[in-house]
Amino acid sequence: MHIPDGILPAQVCVAGYAIAAPVAWYSLRRINKLPDPSADIPKASLLTAAFFVASSISIPIPPASIHLVFNGLLGAVLGYYAFPAILIGLFFQAVILGHGGLTTLGVDAVMMGVPALIAYQVFKLRHPLARRIRPRLADGFCGFLAGAVGIAIATLIFCSLVITNIPSGFDSATERTAIYGLSLAHIPLALIEGVFTAMLVLFLQQVKPELLQDSPRRSQRRREEVERV
C-alpha cells in the first residue's frame, strides 16, 4: 500500500506534500479547538503504535501479499487526531521499517490520512442512524463501514496514482494488470479491517464509551454545558 521512493515523479511527490500540509494544519486546528486538546493524546499515541505495527502484519491473499493498514480504524476512533497520528506513524514506518519513503511521505499521508478523515465522517453517521435502528447495531454497522471505507478509498487513490505514473520503459499493460490484481486483493482486506473496526468500536462502547469521540454522552454533556452558560 505504501508508495516507496522512486516510483512517482518529483512533481507528484511535491503535490503530495502540498496537500498533506494544509490537511495536517486543519486537523491540528480542529484539535486545538477541543475543550482539552491533550485529553486524547494517550489514545492517539497508542493507536499510532498500532498503526506503526500494522504494516508489518502481512496477510497472504493470493496472488498478492498485503498488510493491514488500520487507517479507517484510526479515523473512526481518533477523529481529527487520525491525520497527525498517521503522518507520524508513516514517518517511522519509512525510517525504521523501510515501508514507503521520505520523498513520498506527503503522498502516503494523503493516501491514508484523508480516507481516515472520511471514515471519521462515516462513523459519525451512527448518531442519526441510532434513531432508526438499535444503537448498538448502528455503532457496529458504522464502525464496519468506516473501517472498510478507509482502506477502500486509500486503495483507489493508490491505484490511480500508480497507474497514471507508469514510466515509459515499462510495459504498461502488464503493470496495469498487476496493479488491478493487487487492488482486488484489498477487497478482502477492507472486509477484515471493517470487521476489526466494528469489533473494537463495540468493545470500546461497552467498556469505556467516553473513549469514542463525539459519543452521544460527550456531545450531550457539551450541550448541557452550553445550555447552562
Next chain:
Amino acid sequence: MKRTLLIPLLLAAGVAIAPRAIAHGTQIEYRTTQALEIQASYDTGKPMADAQVVVYAPDNPAEPWLTGTTDEQGRFVFTPDPSMPGQWDVQVRQAGHGDIVSIPLGEPVAEATGAAAGEEVAAAEPVAMVSDSVSGSTALDPLQKAVMAGAVIWGFVGTALFFSARKK
C-alpha cells in the same frame, strides 16, 4: 553377393557425405563476460516473480537500455556492455512496488571468473538485493530492525503514559 553388399555401402557413403554438403561451416566462438544477476524480493521475503525490469546504461539514464522480467525466484540476469563503465541503474517494479538499484561497474573488463563453457558465462558476482522498499544501501538485519521498532513502540506507549499521568 559382392554387388549386393556394395549398394548399401554406396548409399551409406552418400548419406554420410550429404550433411557435410548441406552444412555451411558453423563456428562457435566464446568469450567470458561479466553478467549481473539481480534478486528482487519483497521485505516479507517473498520473491518478486514476473516483475518488470528496466536497465539503464550509464551513458543514457533516460532511455531504457534493456527491458525484461524476473523469473519465479525474482532473479534477472543480464550482461552489461563492458565498454560502458559507470553506474548501471536497474529498476524493478510490480504493481506500484519496486525499487531502483545502482550498480557501479568500474574497470571496463573485469577479470572473468568461472569456467568458460559457452557464449556467455554468468559470473553472477555482484548480487544486489532489491526489495519492496528497503533500498540496497540500508541493509539491516532483522534483529536490529526489531529492536528499533520496539524502541519506537515504547516511545508511543511512553507518550501515552506521560499524557495520561499528567491528566490526573
